[in-house]
Amino acid sequence: MKITENTEKWRKVSYKSVKIHDPFWSNYRSMVRDEVIPYQWEAINDRVEGASPSHALQNYRIAAGEAEGAFYGYIFQDSDVTKWLEAVAYSLHADPNAELEKLADETIDLLGKAQQPDGYLNTYFTIQKQDQRWTNERDNHETYCAGHLIEAAVAYFETTGKRRLLDIACKLADHIDSVFGEEQGKLRGYPGHQEIELALMKLYSATGQERYLKLCQFFIDERGQEPHYFKLEAEKRAEKRGRESLLREGYYSLYKNNYEYNQAHLPVREQLVATGHAVRAVYMYTAMADLAGATNDTALLESCKRLWENVTQKQMYLTGGIGSNHDGEAFSFDYDLPSDTAYTETCASIGLIFWAQSMLHLEPDSKYADVIERALYNGTISGMGLDGKSFFYVNPLEVWPAACKRPDKRHVKPSRQKWFGCACCPPNLARLIASLGSYIYSQNEHTVYVHQYIGSETTLKVAGQNVSLSQQANFPWEETVDINVTPEREEAFTIAVRIPDWCDDAAIKVNGQAIAPDSLQFHKGYAAITRIWHTGDQIALKFPMAIKRLYAHPEVRANAGKVALQRGPVVYCLEEADNGAALSHISLPEQARLAAHFKPDLLGGIVVIEGQALRSELSDSSPRLYESRKRSEQSFTFRAIPYYAWANRGEGEMAVWVRES
Template identity: 40%
Template sequence: MKTFRLNQVNITSEFWNYYLDLIRTETLPYQLAVLKDEIDVDVQAERQDASLPAGKSHAIENFKIAAGLSEGDHFGWFFQDSDAYKWLEAVGYQLQITEDSKLEAAADELIDIIAQAQESTGYLNTYFQLRYPDLKYRQLYFSHELYCAGHLIEGAIAYHQATGKAKILDVALRFVDDIAEHFGWAEGQIQGADGHQEIELALLKLFDYTGKQQCLELANFFIEVRGLDPEFYRKEIVRNVKDGLSSDNPPVDLTYLQAYSQPKHQELALGHAVRMLYMSTAMAKLVQYLDNEELEDACYKIWNDITQRKLYITGGVGSTVHGEAFVGPYDLPNDTMYCETCASIALLYFAYELFKLSPKGEYIDVMERVLYNGILSGAALDGKHFFYVNPLEVDIESCRFNPDKGHVKLERPDWLGCACCPPNFARTISSIGTYIYTQFEDSVSLNLYVASNLVTEDFELRQETAFPNDDSVSVFYKGVSNHLVLRKPYWATEFKVTCRGGDIIAETFDWVTVAVSNEAEIEIVFKQPLLTITANPLVQSTVGKVAFQKGPFVYCGQTLQNPSLDRCRVPKHFQDEYETTLATDLALPYSLVTIPASKVSAWDGLYRFNGDSEVPESMSLHLIPYFLWANQGVSGMRVWFPKEVVDD
């Protein structure tokens, strides 16, 4: 199994090139200016809490202070370094796609500062360097030191791949050496893991890239040691107090940290959603190298728990603001939920690693769902405003007055005090080319229908399509004899494959396999009807409601186009009584869907008792793809709609 490099995949899709160009020309320069505090922006706390940092980023200034280039104190979250590392990773991906000397020069300048901030031992974390140097590696329950190290590693790999410049990779490798010296099974080493998983996944990527066995062994250690001693973090806190290094004595939530048991014994998605999914991604990736049936079995159980009981239709995960966490099964509120952009990104990573283990269509289905919905919704079409929380229902007045919805924004802010999501969005979408194709031992899988060219030493493969705004894909192949495995999307009807220069040798519910030799042309046609979605009745928030999807896009209604949205009811059966038009009023063309609906009347006062039912008025409900909401100003929004009450 092999993932193709970004420089092997040239994306020609109008849809995805919009985002790739936007990130390179607008988002990354804007984000750098914010990270350097060079522009005045409205930096908002991610939720309603006066103690949270806001007002500025200061991330790069923290590095400059640690490097002795500036004076001052650390500002912002203790994991703020990772914002710069993720920005650098996004730059690395962009430079693998398109040369940009200005962007490269800006990255080199940042790398110089980071390198100067690194200590002679290899240690690098500006929060502890500037504030608590005696507590390095001693507050793992919250420190994020290894989390930041992981993002440094990933950024270093991406930038080295793009430019061949070794400075930042050397910084990362020196940090790994320092980590390996302090953590491990040997006597005197720390036998615990960072409270926020990330280092495990990054080390496995570094093993992929360098072949250094140390990275594989260290990643395995962090997976094995987590939860082995559930009292580890409590002992750490007690020792710090005893040694007079800290007076902190917080409660430790082992479920939040996924440290209540070893990962290989975990079966449910519990605790902080991003941590859970970064860990699960590392678990699935580790299984690709080490024969660990327990770990593999745990991956599948966690996956099933998420996708069968805890997944929003947009690909969002994490139902509560409290701990940004998973909750119990079928508990999926639409208006108070969290669905952090980073959590959808993490689910994308987990799905892809599982697909590499077991190439099933369900993993690609979820990848596509989160890409087109839960991730794209995290950024505005201008590339300069970002959501942390991605709700499925927004009532303007309720959000303004209800403190339980203090985390739900009516518009995407310029930036966030906890700014993990903006650069995470940039790095993930910049790497979209790595998800389109996957090479297995005797086949190449076409996972996503994205106009693009794939060039390898053995073959060339080209997709020509205007998807998602078209219903056909032309595939051209030239090279050695091969098998092309074509995905049959669950949302498609009348899916047909014809080929010249190849033969269909297998067809399942979700794949069509074509044997090709030398040259082949394959035509794929399908339809993208409007699908109605109903949820399991155990999901109390959606009982009696319906949602809509067309192609990969989940749809929503905004009050801007539907003033009576809160009183809207959709018919139980409207068959083909809907209209689809290609709208061009936003930066990206999209399919606007209009369906017949009705609206109920409101009345003065609060309740009626034994009142006569009123005849609803007819209305048209205008629906747009969910990822586009909040691009036209403040608006109410909903994804799930009550159905009309019809007397049979």
């Protein structure tokens, strides 16, 4: 069986080949460049007033012998530095900045000094637990931190061509390769927090060294096998460190015997539904897809596809958020998607994009690109305020601020936070947005796929020549997209454009003319235009953005009787700022006429949806808790705003799903 229906491999198009000039995204990219990356630098240098110190760089200095002191922070504190480096790498491509590059180079030098002669690099263990290296993969995040270092190294190498960090990464990966594996004397372990697997695939891709692919494959294949490594490892620790220490560890180690949490309850090929910690899961699924593609492992690909259907058709919020359980930041069970207790970590949505991207490069099917689009315009950027300085870790679909003090909703924050003790989401958003160029196109020898409609320029090698594509778009607000095609010479090849899942009546013209039926084919959500392309050819796309009323599958009990609004790729919500409090008392008549308007001065410029809704009378003379009189309803003009833009006007209620009447 072939992995794709085409014998050719689909090639990724690097962020390096794409220059973005999109009104919507350029703004986000500026925020990352001007706010997030500088703020994060201050944070890892312990210079943010009022914030508890990160100590992340100081840990490296101590490990490098340049400073005295003890380790401070989470066991995965190192990764705050490498995530910053990765975001810097992408950003430097779009916006060269000698000063920033100098800071990065100096930081990389420091990492090099902290690396041990055997290649090991993790400040927590180097500073204070030398003898406990590789004794607790389940909890210790050693490979997780290594993975983030490797990802940063590959990105920094790709942007700058500098090998210093890549060399550090290879030395570290080689060390890990000497520790883990099937061979006699090596540990048959695998990560407690998956991340290095996808990083190793990137390192393999950047270096061509097959041992990195093999190590990834070992980690993927070994996972969940019996006898269970995490159990064996725990038994070994008990011998070595005594019962008391193990007991103490018990308090800190969540889920220590719940291997579903780490997706290690079964071999990955036997996992039928997504379970456990959502970020761990999607990072692993990403690596599985990459590995399946690189090795033509069809069984592994089938696992990926099965898990994809489970996640996106049974466990995904309308916003592209995943992981509905706070406890364990985890997937729940099929169709269990409550709006108000949703965890839906920003990082999990970002990881879903990584996975979708890997799937898309195995097989161009618009279902993958549709999910990327859904997550991009909704559940990921909802994690960052419009000021670029405030963040959500948790992205619920319904908030009643007063209820956030309930013990079972304490994870839901009604207003964005400055930064986090566990600062994973802001830098993850930074790297996603800074690397956005890599999500727009993919290609093979004779076909260019246009997956996302984002204003940009690129030049790709197609049909043996350079073809320049210039895309003009104003998504998610405007319906039209123009793509100018400039081949070096007249030649036949295919440009396949995605028809978004939200669009019913897409119109495609080339040079102002409808396309001849024999040169247009529809396949898996793409319209493939095959013709001889000339310089100056223009594809004009129109994707009507009707306001859609969406309903959830009936098994989603939380949304019974409710409707959500979407226009184009944007999911909408009602906010207290526009509609008053007690949003649950608003209902949207099934026949209500809805209109979309662009409001340039509202929330950075957004399209709002307005119309007539009903609201129960709220204030009256009766304070009775229960009564047989039904309160009257009044018509009023409601306003819905894009979900991603909520919580930028002070604290208040928010709801994506609204009762329908």
